Amino acid sequence: MAHAYMMGMIERERRMRRSQMRRKALRRASMPWDMPDVEFISNYRLSLPLFQQLVDELAPFMPQRRRSTGISAELKIMAALDFYAGGSYQRRVGKDFNLGLCQTAVHKCVAEVTEALNKPEILQRHIAFPGNREERMAVMRGFMDVFGFPGVVGCIDGTHIAIIRPHDFEEAFFNRKHYHSLNAMIICDAELNVLHVDASYGGASHDSHVWNRSALEAHMRSLAEAGEVCWLLGDSGYAQREWLMTPILQAAPDSPEAHYTDLHCSTRNTVERCIGVLKARWRCLLAHRTLHYDPVKAGKIVNACIVLHNMCNRARIEVPTLDGYDIRRDGRRQPAQPVHVGDGVTSRRGLVERLWRDRQNHR
Template identity: 30%
Template structure:
């Protein structure tokens, strides 16, 4: 196929929503994307570099296909997306923030309106991102479903002044509107959710981050505690009160699974990352999460197509329920939900 022959450079632009086209103003303001001069060709404007990168993130096209679509070389695609992705991740502390003050109270109220579950600051979970096997430590990235992956868990990182993206596991906390309130990208796919959470700042600094009686809700892979409420383990002998608690816990927590589903629907590059650098993979994941939140802010949740649940069971075992304070708090809330 001759470059620019069958696919016009502006054809993808018509497929972008106004909110995605508006990202260029934010990215240009970072001053991290200069005009790119490709030898022997017309300079690639900042606006075009941004569109190329958004197209890359939103589709599964190869570098060659993207180069043909935008009438540039494959090497220019590589350099362009690296530069723009770096600019997008520099916006993390603006678009992915831990709730405080009135926003925190609003989130708790909105979660309560779903099914009466009190005190919820966010829903937490992790998801795997399929990747090409890294050159080093391949076995660490092999998850229990026998494919190589990074794990995304979302949690608070606003307390960090410096953007420092570790990469291998994606953990996430979301609000009632599927917005990420923080992300943690940095553990291999073989690592258990509970271990990732135990090493996260949201756990280590929970006393600073959670209001009195505030907590996250997570599935059985997480350890029960005062700031992490999990379902009762179903041993076949749960009481009606405990079953009711589990039902309302699940229907409230499902928002995080829908958030992951929406993330992967809109940013289809996350279906599989064919890259040699783990650091670059993490940057792409983080940039996609920033854009996810930007679109939610710009379009509003009511304007976004209904997102399916992630559809990936990432639990690799149940955590032990040994925290007495967590047990007492869960029992108390179970009583309130009757």
């Protein structure tokens, strides 16, 4: 009886070793270096050179493998990219022949890579609001060159990221569309690079609530108080301020106010396109997908995807199509709000008159 038990244990250990060796060989064969760049981008969104750059940046912040059969940093990052890009559950990634990882391993890979992408050194390197006058001038020139709208240092909007029902403070995450979500505040430049993100608020929070409690709001106010002329562009759900310009609704046709609002809307549409590109690339953020994580971890996934979005965008990597999915379904999801009128009406009035004069002079 004891002999049979021992033989059974030996056989199980032998099978486990064979399985480990097969997975090791599969992982070794799955390294992407021989994969055509177009195919690699289709699967993982990054080009091969950009992928290697990402590995070099993240490897110091990831646990080192202790065994020869351990998972390499390259494969961990590939697994996480596949999860972010596909927007499906980890089980699909774990069964992917190209990766050779079980679902438990994939879960750990996504967690480790997400944490690495959320290190302050990584976030500050890839997501940075212009910190000095020279940087702000560069962003303003970008908007002026493309849209002819002066003084813009970013366009602001919120977008919902679906999550599972949280255990704590559920009501803070239940949005008006009757699902649980984060309301991620995003600010971008004219080239669709994300300059600032805050994914720490629940879907029940309105865009203006998230903005009013942001440290960036205080920063923009301080710039205005110091006499620097620059502003963000937001929709009518935000309060009009010297540092945040909103549209003028129901403006008379062919009036200075209508011209301002048309130009404002076409310029501010930049952030809506930015959100569309972000979610087309990293489909785990789409509204019809749900992140099966608590709000804090889901917020970190949002941050991670935005770091990767900026890397891809600056490298001019082509945006994948959404196979018939209408990205507008992921657009503005805020309830109708009265127009907020604040203390920046005088500044907006001066901007309206300036844009109207420019239009008249160019006729």
